[in-house]
Amino acid sequence: MIELRAFTETDVSLILDWITTEEDMLLWSGTTFRWPLDAAQLAAMATEPDRRSWTAIDPRTGAAVGHVSLLVDPRHRTGRLGRIVTAPSARGQGLGARLVDAALGVAFDELRLHRVGLGVYSHNTTALRLYERSGFVREGVLRDVTSVNGSWWSSVEMGMLEHERPQRTPPGIPPGIAPAAH
Structure with a gap:
Protein backbone atom coordinates (compact mmCIF):
# COMPACT_ATOMS: atom_id res chain seq x y z
CA MET A 1 0.00 0.00 0.00
CA ILE A 2 1.06 3.60 -0.61
CA GLU A 3 -0.29 6.97 0.40
CA LEU A 4 -0.13 10.07 -1.75
CA ARG A 5 0.52 13.53 -0.39
CA ALA A 6 0.92 16.80 -2.23
CA PHE A 7 4.42 17.40 -3.61
CA THR A 8 6.12 20.34 -1.93
CA GLU A 9 9.44 22.11 -2.19
CA THR A 10 10.71 19.89 0.63
CA ASP A 11 10.46 16.94 -1.81
CA VAL A 12 12.87 18.49 -4.30
CA SER A 13 15.87 16.66 -2.84
CA LEU A 14 14.12 13.31 -3.39
CA ILE A 15 13.79 13.92 -7.12
CA LEU A 16 17.40 15.07 -7.32
CA ASP A 17 18.48 11.84 -5.61
CA TRP A 18 16.38 9.68 -7.95
CA ILE A 19 17.20 11.44 -11.24
CA THR A 20 20.97 11.20 -11.60
CA THR A 21 21.61 11.40 -15.36
CA GLU A 22 20.38 13.50 -18.26
CA GLU A 23 18.83 10.37 -19.77
CA ASP A 24 16.92 9.69 -16.52
CA MET A 25 15.68 13.29 -16.54
CA LEU A 26 14.48 13.06 -20.14
CA LEU A 27 12.72 9.74 -19.52
CA TRP A 28 11.03 11.29 -16.48
CA SER A 29 9.99 14.68 -17.86
CA GLY A 30 10.73 14.89 -21.56
CA THR A 31 12.33 18.19 -22.48
CA THR A 32 10.59 20.21 -19.75
CA PHE A 33 13.76 20.70 -17.70
CA ARG A 34 17.38 21.37 -18.64
CA LEU A 42 12.02 21.46 -9.33
CA ALA A 43 10.83 24.08 -6.83
CA ALA A 44 9.06 25.86 -9.69
CA MET A 45 7.27 22.59 -10.49
CA ALA A 46 5.71 22.64 -7.02
CA THR A 47 3.94 25.91 -7.82
CA GLU A 48 2.61 25.22 -11.35
CA PRO A 49 -1.03 26.31 -11.12
CA ASP A 50 -2.60 23.63 -13.36
CA ARG A 51 -0.43 20.72 -12.21
CA ARG A 52 -1.25 18.36 -9.38
CA SER A 53 1.85 16.59 -8.17
CA TRP A 54 2.16 13.97 -5.46
CA THR A 55 4.83 12.17 -3.52
CA ALA A 56 4.08 8.52 -2.76
CA ILE A 57 4.76 7.41 0.81
CA VAL A 65 8.96 5.96 -2.69
CA GLY A 66 7.68 7.77 -5.79
CA HIS A 67 6.33 10.79 -7.59
CA VAL A 68 3.52 11.35 -10.11
CA SER A 69 1.81 14.40 -11.58
CA LEU A 70 -1.21 15.37 -13.63
CA LEU A 71 -1.44 18.53 -15.72
CA VAL A 72 -5.11 19.52 -15.88
CA ASP A 73 -7.09 21.57 -18.40
CA PRO A 74 -10.45 21.88 -16.61
CA ARG A 75 -12.06 23.87 -19.43
CA HIS A 76 -11.65 20.98 -21.86
CA ARG A 77 -11.81 18.24 -19.19
CA THR A 78 -8.45 16.82 -20.20
CA GLY A 79 -5.27 15.93 -18.37
CA ARG A 80 -1.72 14.89 -19.12
CA LEU A 81 -0.14 12.27 -16.90
CA GLY A 82 3.58 12.56 -16.39
CA ARG A 83 6.68 12.86 -14.29
CA ILE A 84 6.35 9.37 -12.88
CA VAL A 85 9.39 8.10 -11.04
CA THR A 86 9.99 5.61 -8.27
CA ALA A 87 12.80 5.55 -5.75
CA PRO A 88 15.54 3.16 -6.87
CA SER A 89 14.93 1.01 -3.78
CA ALA A 90 11.23 0.66 -4.66
CA ARG A 91 11.58 -0.31 -8.34
CA GLY A 92 10.29 -3.64 -9.60
CA GLN A 93 7.54 -3.85 -6.95
CA GLY A 94 4.52 -2.68 -8.96
CA LEU A 95 4.66 0.86 -7.61
CA GLY A 96 4.47 2.45 -11.06
CA ALA A 97 1.11 0.80 -11.72
CA ARG A 98 -0.21 1.95 -8.35
CA LEU A 99 0.94 5.53 -9.05
CA ARG A 112 -14.36 14.19 -13.89
CA LEU A 113 -11.96 14.53 -16.82
CA HIS A 114 -12.98 13.12 -20.19
CA ARG A 115 -9.47 12.28 -21.42
CA VAL A 116 -6.02 11.68 -19.99
CA GLY A 117 -3.01 11.54 -22.30
CA LEU A 118 0.69 10.96 -21.92
CA GLY A 119 3.90 10.72 -23.90
CA VAL A 120 6.53 8.03 -23.45
CA LEU A 130 2.70 -0.46 -17.83
CA TYR A 131 0.56 2.16 -19.58
CA GLU A 132 -1.06 -0.41 -21.86
CA ARG A 133 -1.87 -2.65 -18.87
CA SER A 134 -3.38 0.41 -17.19
CA GLY A 135 -5.73 0.90 -20.16
CA PHE A 136 -3.96 3.51 -22.27
CA VAL A 137 -4.21 3.20 -26.06
CA ARG A 138 -1.37 4.04 -28.46
CA GLU A 139 -2.50 6.97 -30.57
CA GLY A 140 0.58 7.80 -32.59
CA VAL A 141 4.33 8.18 -32.76
CA LEU A 142 6.25 11.43 -32.94
CA ARG A 143 9.42 10.45 -34.72
CA ASP A 144 12.86 11.70 -33.68
CA VAL A 145 11.63 14.36 -31.23
CA THR A 146 14.57 14.44 -28.82
CA SER A 147 18.29 14.19 -29.51
CA VAL A 148 20.25 12.49 -26.74
CA ASN A 149 24.01 12.03 -27.03
CA GLY A 150 23.83 11.79 -30.81
CA SER A 151 20.81 9.45 -30.89
CA TRP A 152 17.25 10.39 -31.74
CA TRP A 153 14.41 9.32 -29.48
CA SER A 154 10.85 8.96 -30.74
CA SER A 155 7.81 9.46 -28.52
CA VAL A 156 4.62 7.39 -28.37
CA GLU A 157 1.48 9.37 -27.59
CA MET A 158 -1.09 7.45 -25.59
CA GLY A 159 -4.52 8.30 -24.29
CA MET A 160 -7.47 7.04 -22.31
CA LEU A 161 -11.05 8.27 -22.42
CA GLU A 162 -13.20 8.20 -19.31
CA HIS A 163 -15.30 5.26 -20.56
CA GLU A 164 -12.15 3.25 -21.38
CA ARG A 165 -10.77 3.23 -17.85
CA PRO A 166 -10.70 -0.24 -16.35
CA GLN A 167 -13.23 -0.56 -13.53
CA ARG A 168 -11.94 -0.38 -9.98
CA THR A 169 -13.64 -1.24 -6.71
CA PRO A 170 -14.32 1.09 -5.04
CA PRO A 171 -14.20 3.62 -7.92
CA GLY A 172 -11.08 5.75 -7.88
CA ILE A 173 -9.33 3.89 -5.09
CA PRO A 174 -7.43 0.94 -6.54
CA PRO A 175 -6.36 -1.80 -4.13
CA GLY A 176 -3.32 -0.73 -2.14
CA ILE A 177 -3.80 3.02 -2.66
CA ALA A 178 -4.86 5.51 -0.06
CA PRO A 179 -6.95 8.45 -1.34
CA ALA A 180 -4.88 11.19 -2.95
CA ALA A 181 -4.30 14.35 -0.96
CA HIS A 182 -3.94 17.67 -2.71
Missing part, protein backbone atom coordinates in the same frame (compact mmCIF):
# COMPACT_ATOMS: atom_id res chain seq x y z
CA TRP A 35 20.38 19.39 -17.51
CA PRO A 36 21.81 19.52 -14.96
CA LEU A 37 18.56 19.26 -13.06
CA ASP A 38 18.59 21.54 -10.03
CA ALA A 39 16.51 22.55 -7.04
CA ALA A 40 15.28 25.80 -8.61
CA GLN A 41 13.72 24.01 -11.57
CA ASP A 58 5.17 3.86 2.11
CA PRO A 59 2.94 3.96 5.22
CA ARG A 60 4.88 1.14 6.88
CA THR A 61 8.14 3.06 6.86
CA GLY A 62 7.14 6.67 6.19
CA ALA A 63 9.67 6.72 3.35
CA ALA A 64 9.01 8.54 0.10
CA VAL A 100 -0.78 5.51 -12.47
CA ASP A 101 -3.98 4.06 -11.01
CA ALA A 102 -4.04 6.63 -8.21
CA ALA A 103 -3.56 9.53 -10.64
CA LEU A 104 -6.30 8.14 -12.90
CA GLY A 105 -8.58 7.91 -9.89
CA VAL A 106 -8.13 11.63 -9.28
CA ALA A 107 -8.45 12.44 -12.99
CA PHE A 108 -11.64 10.53 -13.70
CA ASP A 109 -13.39 10.18 -10.35
CA GLU A 110 -12.57 13.46 -8.62
CA LEU A 111 -11.93 15.88 -11.49
CA TYR A 121 9.74 7.44 -25.37
CA SER A 122 9.40 4.45 -27.68
CA HIS A 123 12.43 2.63 -26.31
CA ASN A 124 11.02 2.74 -22.75
CA THR A 125 9.31 -0.62 -23.19
CA THR A 126 8.73 -1.15 -19.46
CA ALA A 127 6.71 2.07 -19.26
CA LEU A 128 4.85 1.29 -22.51
CA ARG A 129 3.73 -2.08 -21.12
Whole structure:
Protein backbone atom coordinates (compact mmCIF):
# COMPACT_ATOMS: atom_id res chain seq x y z
CA MET A 1 0.00 0.00 0.00
CA ILE A 2 1.06 3.60 -0.61
CA GLU A 3 -0.29 6.97 0.40
CA LEU A 4 -0.13 10.07 -1.75
CA ARG A 5 0.52 13.53 -0.39
CA ALA A 6 0.92 16.80 -2.23
CA PHE A 7 4.42 17.40 -3.61
CA THR A 8 6.12 20.34 -1.93
CA GLU A 9 9.44 22.11 -2.19
CA THR A 10 10.71 19.89 0.63
CA ASP A 11 10.46 16.94 -1.81
CA VAL A 12 12.87 18.49 -4.30
CA SER A 13 15.87 16.66 -2.84
CA LEU A 14 14.12 13.31 -3.39
CA ILE A 15 13.79 13.92 -7.12
CA LEU A 16 17.40 15.07 -7.32
CA ASP A 17 18.48 11.84 -5.61
CA TRP A 18 16.38 9.68 -7.95
CA ILE A 19 17.20 11.44 -11.24
CA THR A 20 20.97 11.20 -11.60
CA THR A 21 21.61 11.40 -15.36
CA GLU A 22 20.38 13.50 -18.26
CA GLU A 23 18.83 10.37 -19.77
CA ASP A 24 16.92 9.69 -16.52
CA MET A 25 15.68 13.29 -16.54
CA LEU A 26 14.48 13.06 -20.14
CA LEU A 27 12.72 9.74 -19.52
CA TRP A 28 11.03 11.29 -16.48
CA SER A 29 9.99 14.68 -17.86
CA GLY A 30 10.73 14.89 -21.56
CA THR A 31 12.33 18.19 -22.48
CA THR A 32 10.59 20.21 -19.75
CA PHE A 33 13.76 20.70 -17.70
CA ARG A 34 17.38 21.37 -18.64
CA TRP A 35 20.38 19.39 -17.51
CA PRO A 36 21.81 19.52 -14.96
CA LEU A 37 18.56 19.26 -13.06
CA ASP A 38 18.59 21.54 -10.03
CA ALA A 39 16.51 22.55 -7.04
CA ALA A 40 15.28 25.80 -8.61
CA GLN A 41 13.72 24.01 -11.57
CA LEU A 42 12.02 21.46 -9.33
CA ALA A 43 10.83 24.08 -6.83
CA ALA A 44 9.06 25.86 -9.69
CA MET A 45 7.27 22.59 -10.49
CA ALA A 46 5.71 22.64 -7.02
CA THR A 47 3.94 25.91 -7.82
CA GLU A 48 2.61 25.22 -11.35
CA PRO A 49 -1.03 26.31 -11.12
CA ASP A 50 -2.60 23.63 -13.36
CA ARG A 51 -0.43 20.72 -12.21
CA ARG A 52 -1.25 18.36 -9.38
CA SER A 53 1.85 16.59 -8.17
CA TRP A 54 2.16 13.97 -5.46
CA THR A 55 4.83 12.17 -3.52
CA ALA A 56 4.08 8.52 -2.76
CA ILE A 57 4.76 7.41 0.81
CA ASP A 58 5.17 3.86 2.11
CA PRO A 59 2.94 3.96 5.22
CA ARG A 60 4.88 1.14 6.88
CA THR A 61 8.14 3.06 6.86
CA GLY A 62 7.14 6.67 6.19
CA ALA A 63 9.67 6.72 3.35
CA ALA A 64 9.01 8.54 0.10
CA VAL A 65 8.96 5.96 -2.69
CA GLY A 66 7.68 7.77 -5.79
CA HIS A 67 6.33 10.79 -7.59
CA VAL A 68 3.52 11.35 -10.11
CA SER A 69 1.81 14.40 -11.58
CA LEU A 70 -1.21 15.37 -13.63
CA LEU A 71 -1.44 18.53 -15.72
CA VAL A 72 -5.11 19.52 -15.88
CA ASP A 73 -7.09 21.57 -18.40
CA PRO A 74 -10.45 21.88 -16.61
CA ARG A 75 -12.06 23.87 -19.43
CA HIS A 76 -11.65 20.98 -21.86
CA ARG A 77 -11.81 18.24 -19.19
CA THR A 78 -8.45 16.82 -20.20
CA GLY A 79 -5.27 15.93 -18.37
CA ARG A 80 -1.72 14.89 -19.12
CA LEU A 81 -0.14 12.27 -16.90
CA GLY A 82 3.58 12.56 -16.39
CA ARG A 83 6.68 12.86 -14.29
CA ILE A 84 6.35 9.37 -12.88
CA VAL A 85 9.39 8.10 -11.04
CA THR A 86 9.99 5.61 -8.27
CA ALA A 87 12.80 5.55 -5.75
CA PRO A 88 15.54 3.16 -6.87
CA SER A 89 14.93 1.01 -3.78
CA ALA A 90 11.23 0.66 -4.66
CA ARG A 91 11.58 -0.31 -8.34
CA GLY A 92 10.29 -3.64 -9.60
CA GLN A 93 7.54 -3.85 -6.95
CA GLY A 94 4.52 -2.68 -8.96
CA LEU A 95 4.66 0.86 -7.61
CA GLY A 96 4.47 2.45 -11.06
CA ALA A 97 1.11 0.80 -11.72
CA ARG A 98 -0.21 1.95 -8.35
CA LEU A 99 0.94 5.53 -9.05
CA VAL A 100 -0.78 5.51 -12.47
CA ASP A 101 -3.98 4.06 -11.01
CA ALA A 102 -4.04 6.63 -8.21
CA ALA A 103 -3.56 9.53 -10.64
CA LEU A 104 -6.30 8.14 -12.90
CA GLY A 105 -8.58 7.91 -9.89
CA VAL A 106 -8.13 11.63 -9.28
CA ALA A 107 -8.45 12.44 -12.99
CA PHE A 108 -11.64 10.53 -13.70
CA ASP A 109 -13.39 10.18 -10.35
CA GLU A 110 -12.57 13.46 -8.62
CA LEU A 111 -11.93 15.88 -11.49
CA ARG A 112 -14.36 14.19 -13.89
CA LEU A 113 -11.96 14.53 -16.82
CA HIS A 114 -12.98 13.12 -20.19
CA ARG A 115 -9.47 12.28 -21.42
CA VAL A 116 -6.02 11.68 -19.99
CA GLY A 117 -3.01 11.54 -22.30
CA LEU A 118 0.69 10.96 -21.92
CA GLY A 119 3.90 10.72 -23.90
CA VAL A 120 6.53 8.03 -23.45
CA TYR A 121 9.74 7.44 -25.37
CA SER A 122 9.40 4.45 -27.68
CA HIS A 123 12.43 2.63 -26.31
CA ASN A 124 11.02 2.74 -22.75
CA THR A 125 9.31 -0.62 -23.19
CA THR A 126 8.73 -1.15 -19.46
CA ALA A 127 6.71 2.07 -19.26
CA LEU A 128 4.85 1.29 -22.51
CA ARG A 129 3.73 -2.08 -21.12
CA LEU A 130 2.70 -0.46 -17.83
CA TYR A 131 0.56 2.16 -19.58
CA GLU A 132 -1.06 -0.41 -21.86
CA ARG A 133 -1.87 -2.65 -18.87
CA SER A 134 -3.38 0.41 -17.19
CA GLY A 135 -5.73 0.90 -20.16
CA PHE A 136 -3.96 3.51 -22.27
CA VAL A 137 -4.21 3.20 -26.06
CA ARG A 138 -1.37 4.04 -28.46
CA GLU A 139 -2.50 6.97 -30.57
CA GLY A 140 0.58 7.80 -32.59
CA VAL A 141 4.33 8.18 -32.76
CA LEU A 142 6.25 11.43 -32.94
CA ARG A 143 9.42 10.45 -34.72
CA ASP A 144 12.86 11.70 -33.68
CA VAL A 145 11.63 14.36 -31.23
CA THR A 146 14.57 14.44 -28.82
CA SER A 147 18.29 14.19 -29.51
CA VAL A 148 20.25 12.49 -26.74
CA ASN A 149 24.01 12.03 -27.03
CA GLY A 150 23.83 11.79 -30.81
CA SER A 151 20.81 9.45 -30.89
CA TRP A 152 17.25 10.39 -31.74
CA TRP A 153 14.41 9.32 -29.48
CA SER A 154 10.85 8.96 -30.74
CA SER A 155 7.81 9.46 -28.52
CA VAL A 156 4.62 7.39 -28.37
CA GLU A 157 1.48 9.37 -27.59
CA MET A 158 -1.09 7.45 -25.59
CA GLY A 159 -4.52 8.30 -24.29
CA MET A 160 -7.47 7.04 -22.31
CA LEU A 161 -11.05 8.27 -22.42
CA GLU A 162 -13.20 8.20 -19.31
CA HIS A 163 -15.30 5.26 -20.56
CA GLU A 164 -12.15 3.25 -21.38
CA ARG A 165 -10.77 3.23 -17.85
CA PRO A 166 -10.70 -0.24 -16.35
CA GLN A 167 -13.23 -0.56 -13.53
CA ARG A 168 -11.94 -0.38 -9.98
CA THR A 169 -13.64 -1.24 -6.71
CA PRO A 170 -14.32 1.09 -5.04
CA PRO A 171 -14.20 3.62 -7.92
CA GLY A 172 -11.08 5.75 -7.88
CA ILE A 173 -9.33 3.89 -5.09
CA PRO A 174 -7.43 0.94 -6.54
CA PRO A 175 -6.36 -1.80 -4.13
CA GLY A 176 -3.32 -0.73 -2.14
CA ILE A 177 -3.80 3.02 -2.66
CA ALA A 178 -4.86 5.51 -0.06
CA PRO A 179 -6.95 8.45 -1.34
CA ALA A 180 -4.88 11.19 -2.95
CA ALA A 181 -4.30 14.35 -0.96
CA HIS A 182 -3.94 17.67 -2.71
